[in-house]
Amino acid sequence: MKNTIVSQISEYYSEKLNRHGETPQGVDWNGSEGQYLRFEKLMQLVNHPQYFSINDIGCGYGALYEYLQATYKTLEYRGVDVSADMIEAAKRRFANCQNASFFHLSIPDEMADYSVASGIFNVKFANKESDWHSYILSTLRQMNSYSAKGFAFNCLTSFSDKEKMRDDLYYADPCYMFQFCKENFSRNVALLHDYNLFEFTILVRKS
Numbered sequence: 244m245k246n247t248i249v250s251q252i253s254e255y256y257s258e259k260l261n262r263h264g265e266t267p268q269g270v271d272w273n274g275s276e277g278q279y280l281r282f283e284k285l286m287q288l289v290n291h292p293q294y295f296s297i298n299d300i301g302c303g304y305g306a307l308y309e310y311l312q313a314t315y316k317t318l319e320y321r322g323v324d325v326s327a328d329m330i331e332a333a334k335r336r337f338a339n340c341q342n343a344s345f346f347h348l349s350i351p352d353e354m355a356d357y358s359v360a361s362g363i364f365n366v367k368f369a370n371k372e373s374d375w376h377s378y379i380l381s382t383l384r385q386m387n388s389y390s391a392k393g394f395a396f397n398c399l400t401s402f403s404d405k406e407k408m409r410d411d412l413y414y415a416d417p418c419y420m421f422q423f424c425k426e427n428f429s430r431n432v433a434l435l436h437d438y439n440l441f442e443f444t445i446l447v448r449k450s
């Protein structure tokens with residue numbers, strides 16, 4: 244099951260990159276405004292801007308690293324992506340950056356202070372809702388186990404306008420996700436559902 248999902252994702256996003264290049268559209272976003280707004284929400288996770296390490300799950304061509312460089316001078320960034328084309332592009336793009344590394348993996352194989360994932364749960368393809376739901380929860384469990392201080396992710400919301408919803412996308416229930424994270428990962432969980440996209444962000448702080 245997991246292998247089938249991984250190859251569907253990889254094929255889908257490699258095609259986007261090949262068609263649109265290293266742009267927000269190349270990772271299936273509408274534009275850079277939304278892409279950066281998502282980064283801003285996810286990075287509310289990091290309270291103390293001194294040195295920290297971060298895993299970016301589904302890093303694409305490395306746009307988050309570019310965003311972080313402008314704000315945080317001392318960080319260790321590790322991007323992973325199931326699309327080999329994305330990883331190749333990111334490695335080329337940031338070849339001279341000592342504090343960034345990129346790996347063709349679905350989940351990091353090293354612990355970091357924080358982990359974030361932007362946009363990895365949105366496209367479910369033709370998978371059953373229940374299978375995709377289980378896939379999300381198992382990915383969150385893995386993110387939790389590789390994050391010492393906390394992790395953050397976003398999902399499309401089930402509170403989207405019905406007429407705009409698509410069968411190939413997954414709309415998660417924000418209340419369920421909040422409760423799941425509270426009960427399984429930490430008492431300190433924030434649900435951000437107050438920005439102008441049809442999605443929400445969850446921040447899980449462990450300390």
Ligand SMILES: C[S@@+](CC[C@H](N)C(=O)[O-])C[C@H]1O[C@@H](n2cnc3c(N)ncnc32)[C@H](O)[C@@H]1O
Pocket residue numbers: 252253256257270271272278300301302303304305306307323324325326329348349350360361362363364382
């Ligand atoms: C919507 S794009 C967003 C890329 C990047 N996070 C950004 O915001 O610019 C999602 C990316 O996540 C990757 N991806 C999806 N599911 C993944 C998973 N379980 N593990 C690693 N990469 C994944 C895809 O290949 C794709 O490059």
